[in-house]
Amino acid sequence: MMMVSGIAIAYFFSIYLLVLFVAVVFVFWSMCRVKSNNKFRKLDQLRIPEFIKTRYLALYPEIEESKFNVIEEGFKDFLGMHLRYKTAYVMPSYAVDALWHLLIDEFNPYYQQLCISTLGYVLSHKAHEKHPTQAQITLYQAQWMQTWKSACLLEQQDPERTCQLPRIFRIDQNVKWKTAQAYELKKLKQNYMQWKNKQLTDLSSTPITFVESTSIGSFSSSSTTDVDTRLHDSNDSHISDSSNSCGSCSSGSD
Structure with a gap:
């Protein structure tokens, strides 16, 4: 008992x-x-201060003032992608990348405060290499696909079945940026599915370590992603690398 x-x-x-x-x-x-x-x-x-908007429009007079809000929302989308999942992403928009550069280069104290208040850490910036190695190309491909996936999920879209490009992929065409990248929805979805399937069938390979968020980069012809071959070189002097495994995303912790 x-x-x-x-x-x-x-x-x-x-x-x-x-x-x-x-x-x-x-x-x-x-x-x-x-x-x-x-x-x-x-x-x-979040709203970008008027004096920063004025400076941006002075640097890029071809951009209509009414279009700045679109660029601002694109930058917020980029921050939102990092907020949703902390990893390295490629900046898909030249117009938004120009704002990112402006914040870092001319308004860095504001930029750091903005990042801390929204993300909890300072988002670093690094351009792709002009002559990438095969390993770097593989890394960039993964960053592009992570960017596509996160941009879709941010708008509650399925990256494999979405019927439209996420906003940050449409901005350059929207604001008529002089070197606008024309993305093909069908091709991006195909590339994503191919990349995803490769990840599932290649589990024994060394995992990709995401290092830094980057601006639009240059891939070789062996790349599975169709991207502009022009490199937007930042030569950023304000990179703040993390001491943790996600070196791209933080100079601190959440």
């Missing part, structure tokens, strides 16, 4: 521990979700 009682007590105690564990996990998940939602809400409310 005592043995049966002991077994019953042990059983109910194990159930209690399981329920307690689930409750702790749920509370932790809820807190993280609230924190994430608050960050997205703050990002949504």
Whole structure:
């Protein structure tokens, strides 16, 4: 009888521990979700100061003033991609990249404060190599596909089945940027599916380590992604690399 009682007590105690564990996990998940939602809400409310807008339009007079809001929203989308999933991405828009450069080069204190307040860390910037090695090309391909995936998911689109380009991929055409990249929706989806399938069938290979978020880069003809062969070289002197494994994304922790 005592043995049966002991077994019953042990059983109910194990159930209690399981329920307690689930409750702790749920509370932790809820807190993280609230924190994430608050960050997205703050990002949504972000407005680039008027003096920065004025400087941007002075540097790029071909851009209509009414179009700056589109570029601003594209930059917020780029931050949102990092907020959704911290890894390295390629900047798909020359117009947004120009704003990114302007913030780093001429308004760096504001840029750092903006990153800290929205992301919790300073987002670094690095241009692609002009003459990339095969390993770098593979890395860039992965960054392009991660960018496509995250941009789609940010707008609640399926990267394999979406019927339209995410906003950040449409901006250059929208604002009539002089070197606008014309992306093909069908080709991007095909490239993404090919890349995804390769990841699933190549699990034994060395995992890709994402290093730095970059501007539009230059790929060789062996690349599986159709991108502009012009390199937008930043020569950025404000790169702030992380001490953790995600060197692209932070100079601090969440």
